[in-house]
Amino acid sequence: MARIDEIESDVFRLSIFSTESGFQYNAFLVRDEEPLLYHTGPKSLFFQFSQAVASLIDLKQLRWISYSHFESDECGALNEWLTIAPQAEAVIGIVGAAVNGEFAIRPIRSLQDNEVFSTGKKSFRYLRTPHLPHGWDAGLLFEETDRTLFTSDLFHQNGDVEPVTEASLIDRFKEVLHNSQGPFSNYIPYTLHTEQMLRKLADLKPKTLAVMPGSSYKGDGKSAIEELIKVFQEM
Structure with a gap:
């Protein structure tokens, strides 16, 4: 079963280390009146992740499933979750809902930028x-309540690392970027809009960064993201 760690009040990090990929697959369960799962994990890990979630809530009570973008570790097991949780609804951005909506067995709720x-x-x-x-x-x-930013692959780290840290993640992230080769080069692209988007994230002043592959971070999230901007500027 996945390792379970509470990284913020009622926010649980569910983690499975893959020896094949060399990094952790992390999903996050937010236990609330309407529980939310962020990242579904790939289909191959659905059983382990669903067991972990079932130890925290009744699976039939899962209400929301969200993820960053269309990718197997982000939403590969979406339909398995929708099947096991009959009242669950996927909730993602308007672009993702438009271009990948037919992937899901039930309609996806789409969100506008800054919608709450x-x-x-x-x-x-x-x-x-x-x-x-x-x-x-x-x-x-x-x-917004506890100021937790779910960062997806931002701050990606390899290895079977600790669940949460107060130390900088930058050196680990730089190692991932520098070792990305072949089809994985430009793993996280730097565009004309990257810095602007990162500064908007920094301005949120998150207290916790819930990272998909690797350790989550607790501390000055604004400074951590500003460090990230410098890494991209140096690429």
């Missing part, structure tokens, strides 16, 4: 971030 929805005690803001980390459908969720 509530799961009960927690409030989520959708942030459209095309090509950050990658894909023109990309977007991120920011939980």
